Amino acid sequence: MILDFKVKTRLLISRFSEIDMKKYGVLYCIACYFLFEGFFGLYHFCNALMSNDWRAQLSFGSLVQLGFLFSGIGLLLRKGWGWNFAIFFNFFILGYGFLNIAGYFMLEPSGRFIFKGGADFLLAGLIFIYLLRTTTKAMFPESPVSLFILGFPLAMNGIVGHSDNAGVGYFWLLMSIVGIAIMAKGGQQLRKP
Numbered sequence: 001m002i003l004d005f006k007v008k009t010r011l012l013i014s015r016f017s018e019i020d021m022k023k024y025g026v027l028y029c030i031a032c033y034f035l036f037e038g039f040f041g042l043y044h045f046c047n048a049l050m051s052n053d054w055r056a057q058l059s060f061g062s063l064v065q066l067g068f069l070f071s072g073i074g075l076l077l078r079k080g081w082g083w084n085f086a087i088f089f090n091f092f093i094l095g096y097g098f099l100n101i102a103g104y105f106m107l108e109p110s111g112r113f114i115f116k117g118g119a120d121f122l123l124a125g126l127i128f129i130y131l132l133r134t135t136t137k138a139m140f141p142e143s144p145v146s147l148f149i150l151g152f153p154l155a156m157n158g159i160v161g162h163s164d165n166a167g168v169g170y171f172w173l174l175m176s177i178v179g180i181a182i183m184a185k186g187g188q189q190l191r192k193p
Helices: 002-017 018-050 062-076 080-106 112-131 144-160 166-191
Strands: none
Touching: 018 080, 018 112, 062 080, 062 144, 080 112, 080 144, 144 166
16 A cells, blocks of 8 residues: 555656756746635635625635636646736736835835735746746747737726726726737737738
């Protein structure tokens, strides 16, 4: 019984050869990070459902956590849609880090704001640097449909969203421009022979 377990374990470990881990090791770590973020968010969502606080959790944040989960799965499978989702949802980590750093300067100079914001900002920056390298992009096939899936809600939210505040109005305009640009990139990939 123990010998059988050792043989199965060695076979499983041999599937991830040294060459494979050298080539895809960082990618697997990033995918595991996205999976952890997704499962952690779903854990909090389920806890809120159990405590009848589901209205507080049924928000944009729960969709972002689901997106982290999808992007982690896509990166592990090395699919083009996984790369697109990872880039898209990594912007949320970057934005959250920026908001924490801004909270340090605007709300209260607390160590938790600057540490959490700096860590998120640094982590998102490193993930962007790795995922946007040409050698990393070459590992993934193009996925124009996922670009449409990601760009359409951004463009629609930007077009529909209105505010009396000029800063928020410019944010909605920027969001619609980014969404349309993402959809245009998907259309460009669809037209390639």
